[in-house]
Amino acid sequence: MFVLFLFVALLAALFLLPGKKLKKAGINLPDQSARKRLWQIILFISLIMMMLSLRLAPFALIIFLVGLGVIGNSLWQDHMKSAEDLDEQDIPRQPSPRLSSKMTVEEAWEVLGLSPDAQTVDIDAAYRRLMGQIHPDKGGTDYLAAKINEARDLLKKELPPEA
Known part of the structure; x- marks a missing residue:
């Protein structure tokens, strides 16, 4: 069971690499924040499950809290980016x-x-x-x-x- 969680964690970590590193490896994936957030969730869940399977509940709790912080930060950045996009749309493109x-x-x-x-x-x-x-x-x-x-x-x- 531990090996399965380790494999899933490594797979998720691979897809969290920056787009340039993936392109060097020959993997072309669109860099979308929703896809990235999904892989972050999979990574943290698999790490938590690994810790629980090893009966290391305190470490699982720490990984859970770190995961909440990382994913929350990702959501906040997406929110701020969309707010900036809305502000830019309000600016007239051509002067009078x-x-x-x-x-x-x-x-x-x-x-x-x-x-x-x-x-x-x-x-x-x-x-x-x-x-x-x-x-x-x-x-x-x-x-x-x-x-x-x-x-x-x-x-x-x-x-x-x-x-």
Whole structure:
């Protein structure tokens, strides 16, 4: 009986390996969280049964508690991932036509928060300050970063070169 539970545990552990390791072994399975959770349950049940067959009830209880934690964590991660997917679906995919049109010089001054009498140094300082706040690597969006880049480039092109 112990050998059967050991075999099932090893089989379940094999299918819990990351997808890359399975592909190297020539096994192509879709990486689905439900399939993974099923194999986790099978693994923990077989480990618990092995411990009980060896009359090691305290170890079986410990494995049961660890299994609850692992499977609960897996469920929580799936829940959070689906919540993120819902949040992303609420974001409009295309900006409004007015926002996607070519930027005017007045809009560029407004985007950078500067007045028309600002110099190239002021433009560069405002650009660095804003990009430090809204860069995509810091939680901002590509769209906002592109608008700030467009504003800086437009204003630098419009200003006469400094001597």
